[in-house]
Amino acid sequence: MKDLFRFKKLKFNWQFGLTLILLFGIPRFLFVLEANRTGNYSFTSIIFVLMWLTPFILLKKEGRKIIGLKRPKNIQWLIYSFLIGIFASAIIFLLGNYLYLDSIENWFVYISNSYSSMPVDELTGSNKKLYFGMFAIIGMTFSPIGEELLYRGLIHQGFVPEFGKNRASVFDSLAFAIVHLAHFGIIYSSGSWEFLFVPAFIWMTLMFLTSRLFYYCKTKTESIYGAIISHAGFNFAMTYFIFYHIL
Template structure:
């Protein structure tokens, strides 16, 4: 399958694993640093810009034909969009129960640590909490799923797949996705110092790897990147619900 780079880039790149590695380095390394800085400052606005750039990558580098070939197209199996959404929700709740059973409501629980960034007042009225939940959920179901899936399961996956095949490419994009999420949990900022939580971080990385494989399965079975986006959006919705109402 020939993926079509825009003419601007053809003299510089070939659409293969080297190009995929280039994308991972120029996007994921700065993102990792920016998220760590946001964990200190509490200002996560810049992360939205990272997601925007991630979403734009296929449009910056690929022709229309190339974008179609990486999955930016109509689904072939609409039933898989429903399956994808349910699967994402189920995985998010399973991850909640794992964290709660092992670490309770401590900073070693990934959802508890991530939830600190939402700044939810403990005595917030239920109506105000519902409004805040809706805002956070809508944001979490759009920016990150669209940006990350167009990037990881879209252009990055396809560039590696061109060189090493779909299954191996899924391992690579899932590993990249999992490692970059250490900046969200694993390497944590507590009491004005950094700490690496080895066991919780390992479980978190494994979970992020597995959910990434799930996102790819939804993309492949639906025939469209939309399957991955919906699964990711549902996962984020479930995670945010657990943070707001179950922790």
């Protein structure tokens, strides 16, 4: 097999996958928690940009192909992937509303707090469309590209040699679900931290299943772009629900 890495000591194995989970997961987890408290998400954005760059820093062209960074073989499934992401987001939104209405235990309601920098009272007409478009574009680029390159790409491939593709997807999805506890589950409200055990468990389960859907889209397109597009569809729908049904 051709050399996949730019650095000779590196290779795809579970130690490589676990290292990336910890290297990116721990600071990202802490930065998101701090951002939920302060409203400053600049450090979180830096983490996502680093996720974008990592495959290009670590891997040669053949290595990037191995993780799925290549032209999709099924273009039609890119459209399906986007729709699957929207569908998953809609199910999660409806479930949150059914279980927790507009309380802070509703995951999308809590996540909407991250939009606190906006002039909510002015979100009407064209002004609302402008802000929605801006946040939708950010949501469809930063985290979908960064997280999919990392979790469905590098981390996934790290576990493949020892565990196979399906079990590797279980591991990268678990890591994805756990890190999203920082977005909801461990919440900052009324000046104090709280762990919402049952809502957090449901949220983690939903994130795990959604992550598996992203991987499914990757397999159908035979490209990481399937996962990225599906993730972008999810975030697009989430932004829509927050703007037009929560704020």
